[in-house]
Amino acid sequence: MLEILGTIGGNILGLPGILGLALGMMTRRLWLGAALGALIGVIETLLFAGWSFAHVEPLELMIAIIVGVCAGSVGCLIRVKGATV
Secondary structure, eight states: HHHHHHHHHHHHHHHOOOHHHHHTTTTTHHHHHHHHHHHHHHHHHHHHHHHHHHEEEEEEEHHHHHHHHHHHHHHHHHHHHHHOO
16 A cells, blocks of 8 residues: 555656646646646656566556646646636
Protein backbone atom coordinates (compact mmCIF):
# COMPACT_ATOMS: atom_id res chain seq x y z
CA MET A 1 0.00 0.00 0.00
CA LEU A 2 2.82 2.40 0.83
CA GLU A 3 4.48 1.65 -2.50
CA ILE A 4 1.34 2.63 -4.40
CA LEU A 5 0.94 5.82 -2.38
CA GLY A 6 4.60 6.66 -2.93
CA THR A 7 4.21 6.13 -6.68
CA ILE A 8 1.14 8.36 -6.80
CA GLY A 9 2.81 11.08 -4.73
CA GLY A 10 5.99 10.89 -6.76
CA ASN A 11 4.07 11.29 -10.00
CA ILE A 12 2.06 14.21 -8.68
CA LEU A 13 5.21 16.01 -7.59
CA GLY A 14 7.22 14.79 -10.61
CA LEU A 15 7.05 15.33 -14.34
CA PRO A 16 3.49 14.09 -15.02
CA GLY A 17 2.02 16.36 -12.36
CA ILE A 18 4.01 19.55 -12.83
CA LEU A 19 4.71 19.41 -16.56
CA GLY A 20 1.24 18.02 -17.26
CA LEU A 21 -0.27 20.98 -15.44
CA ALA A 22 1.95 23.42 -17.34
CA LEU A 23 1.15 21.89 -20.73
CA GLY A 24 -2.53 21.83 -19.86
CA MET A 25 -2.39 25.55 -19.12
CA MET A 26 -1.11 26.15 -22.66
CA THR A 27 -4.39 25.12 -24.29
CA ARG A 28 -8.09 25.75 -23.84
CA ARG A 29 -9.17 22.37 -25.21
CA LEU A 30 -9.76 19.87 -22.44
CA TRP A 31 -9.03 16.79 -24.55
CA LEU A 32 -5.73 18.25 -25.75
CA GLY A 33 -4.60 19.12 -22.22
CA ALA A 34 -5.46 15.61 -21.05
CA ALA A 35 -3.67 14.03 -24.02
CA LEU A 36 -0.54 16.13 -23.41
CA GLY A 37 -0.56 15.12 -19.75
CA ALA A 38 -0.90 11.44 -20.67
CA LEU A 39 1.95 11.77 -23.16
CA ILE A 40 4.18 13.27 -20.47
CA GLY A 41 3.24 10.36 -18.17
CA VAL A 42 4.32 7.81 -20.77
CA ILE A 43 7.54 9.68 -21.61
CA GLU A 44 8.48 10.06 -17.95
CA THR A 45 7.94 6.38 -17.24
CA LEU A 46 9.97 5.35 -20.28
CA LEU A 47 12.71 7.83 -19.41
CA PHE A 48 13.26 6.33 -15.98
CA ALA A 49 13.00 2.78 -17.38
CA GLY A 50 15.87 3.37 -19.79
CA TRP A 51 13.60 3.76 -22.85
CA SER A 52 12.65 0.08 -22.71
CA PHE A 53 9.11 -1.19 -22.31
CA ALA A 54 10.56 -4.38 -20.82
CA HIS A 55 11.57 -2.46 -17.68
CA VAL A 56 8.26 -0.60 -17.28
CA GLU A 57 5.87 -1.83 -14.64
CA PRO A 58 2.24 -1.65 -15.82
CA LEU A 59 0.94 -0.22 -12.54
CA GLU A 60 3.53 2.56 -12.56
CA LEU A 61 2.72 3.40 -16.19
CA MET A 62 -1.01 3.43 -15.48
CA ILE A 63 -0.59 5.72 -12.47
CA ALA A 64 1.64 8.10 -14.45
CA ILE A 65 -0.91 8.30 -17.26
CA ILE A 66 -3.82 8.91 -14.87
CA VAL A 67 -1.89 11.61 -12.98
CA GLY A 68 -0.86 13.21 -16.28
CA VAL A 69 -4.44 13.24 -17.58
CA CYS A 70 -5.73 14.75 -14.33
CA ALA A 71 -2.97 17.37 -14.21
CA GLY A 72 -3.42 18.32 -17.86
CA SER A 73 -7.18 18.63 -17.40
CA VAL A 74 -6.77 20.77 -14.28
CA GLY A 75 -4.28 22.99 -16.09
CA CYS A 76 -6.71 23.46 -18.96
CA LEU A 77 -9.54 24.25 -16.58
CA ILE A 78 -7.35 26.79 -14.78
CA ARG A 79 -6.72 28.55 -18.08
CA VAL A 80 -10.39 28.49 -19.12
CA LYS A 81 -11.64 29.67 -15.74
CA GLY A 82 -8.93 32.29 -15.41
CA ALA A 83 -9.66 33.66 -18.90
CA THR A 84 -13.37 34.05 -18.26
CA VAL A 85 -13.22 35.68 -14.83
